[in-house]
Amino acid sequence: MEPKLEKKYGFFTAVAMVIGIVVGSGVFFKAEKILTATGGNLKQGIIAWLIGGIIMISCAYTFAVMATKYQYVNGLVDYAEATVGKKYAYYIGWFMSIIYYPAITSVLTWASARYTCVLLGFPIAGGECMTISCLYLVASFAINALSPILAGKFQVSTTIIKLISLFLMAIVGTAIGIHSGMTKYNFTHYVSQSSSNGLFTAVVAASFAYEGWIIATSINAELKNAKKNLPLALITGTFIIMTVYILYYIGIAGTVENKVMMANGETGAKLAFQTVFSDLGGTLLFVFVVISCLGTLNGLMMGCTRGIYSIAARGQGPSPKILSHIDSTTNMPVNSAIMGVLLCAVWLFYFYGANLTDTWFGFFSFDSSELPIVTVYALYIPIFIMFMKKEKELNFFNRIIMPCISLASCVFMVIAACFAHGTAVIAFLIVFAVVMAAGAFIYHKPAKVKDPAAS
Numbered sequence: 001m002e003p004k005l006e007k008k009y010g011f012f013t014a015v016a017m018v019i020g021i022v023v024g025s026g027v028f029f030k031a032e033k034i035l036t037a038t039g040g041n042l043k044q045g046i047i048a049w050l051i052g053g054i055i056m057i058s059c060a061y062t063f064a065v066m067a068t069k070y071q072y073v074n075g076l077v078d079y080a081e082a083t084v085g086k087k088y089a090y091y092i093g094w095f096m097s098i099i100y101y102p103a104i105t106s107v108l109t110w111a112s113a114r115y116t117c118v119l120l121g122f123p124i125a126g127g128e129c130m131t132i133s134c135l136y137l138v139a140s141f142a143i144n145a146l147s148p149i150l151a152g153k154f155q156v157s158t159t160i161i162k163l164i165s166l167f168l169m170a171i172v173g174t175a176i177g178i179h180s181g182m183t184k185y186n187f188t189h190y191v192s193q194s195s196s197n198g199l200f201t202a203v204v205a206a207s208f209a210y211e212g213w214i215i216a217t218s219i220n221a222e223l224k225n226a227k228k229n230l231p232l233a234l235i236t237g238t239f240i241i242m243t244v245y246i247l248y249y250i251g252i253a254g255t256v257e258n259k260v261m262m263a264n265g266e267t268g269a270k271l272a273f274q275t276v277f278s279d280l281g282g283t284l285l286f287v288f289v290v291i292s293c294l295g296t297l298n299g300l301m302m303g304c305t306r307g308i309y310s311i312a313a314r315g316q317g318p319s320p321k322i323l324s325h326i327d328s329t330t331n332m333p334v335n336s337a338i339m340g341v342l343l344c345a346v347w348l349f350y351f352y353g354a355n356l357t358d359t360w361f362g363f364f365s366f367d368s369s370e371l372p373i374v375t376v377y378a379l380y381i382p383i384f385i386m387f388m389k390k391e392k393e394l395n396f397f398n399r400i401i402m403p404c405i406s407l408a409s410c411v412f413m414v415i416a417a418c419f420a421h422g423t424a425v426i427a428f429l430i431v432f433a434v435v436m437a438a439g440a441f442i443y444h445k446p447a448k449v450k451d452p453a454a455s
Helices: 011-022 025-037 043-067 073-082 085-121 127-146 148-180 180-186 198-210 213-224 226-253 257-302 309-312 334-356 370-388 396-421 424-442
Strands: none
Touching: 011 148, 011 226, 011 257, 011 396, 025 043, 025 085, 025 198, 025 213, 025 226, 025 257, 043 073, 043 180, 043 198, 043 213, 043 370, 043 396, 073 085, 073 127, 073 309, 073 370, 073 424, 085 127, 085 257, 085 309, 085 334, 085 370, 085 424, 127 257, 127 334, 148 213, 148 226, 198 370, 198 396, 213 226, 213 309, 257 334, 370 396, 396 424
16 A cells, blocks of 8 residues: 555644744845845834735735645645646646745755854855755755654754744843944934835845745645644744744844944844854854754755655656655655755755856846745735635635735735846746746646545
């Protein structure tokens, strides 16, 4: 008998996964970009965090309602299939597997290595950083592919660690800043005038820091009492995330002047921690920052290793019988996981060539940390529309009001990305079109294969 995915994760693991995937490197290195984009205007920066948080929470709520109705192998693909249809679900799964999961995961391997290099005094775009990136990529793949239960426990542990460092900065930094007057100074003095696209750029940057919660739906077939626990985990986790981000952003404003933070770039977070907690204490807490990045990477790899499996389990995509195979010892789709990590390596190579050195790809150089995320929001739009059309038995709030808010949020993200990235959006869309055309070329009607997750 073909092995099937077991119910091995509980509610707290799901909450930890939502928080753990989202909270990590983004809040640290995208905070720098938000500060720069707004010219050091903390009020506008907080507005960007609020808008990003509202977008995340509204979409998470709508998907939480869906989670109470649809439960199969991979959350987002399931929702697309149940609302729009099998073919659209296939293209969603193809995009997530080939572009989204590996692109975002590869950026997180570099972000984890980036802060490791800041800690060790290495350059963030040199050979040392890329070597550490590859090491983290392989290690994260190994822990997820060989021991998914251990990966889940690691997710819970790193979530606790990262929240400690964030809450300490939020509380202590704010208290010190209020006492010294630094918080008031940073709220009333701007470094420069923000550009006309400053808020849009800041919101798109925040989208990276907030992204990842949807990946938690990839374990719904492995989650105990998923119809109850997944919605609760999504709503609980996203509210905690927005609160922590805003408090942290206010906390670092109490450490040093904004112009100093902006001038120090990738070392800004370390400087803030050392200012508040002394050199030794700040360095120790910055180690927590590195661990938090690794926790985010681990959560993303959880989704990445299951990406191709979500298509193959439906009898679709390349070699579905091979890629839907679940190892009887590890209870993991190992072949899917191997393909996922290889795609991560390809996207890590691209990210380095397009963003960290002299552009190797010319016109086709774009930010692979943000544009795939905005594309996901665009792909949500048909799902929300069809959900409102089909689910007539739901109450007005769940069927109309929240999906409309989610829909408006997605449209806003697409517009913001166009303002923030300009012609790079065109370059990305060309790559996106080529990848989707390749998916269309190998698309075939799903074979009648029993879903390994079905009981």
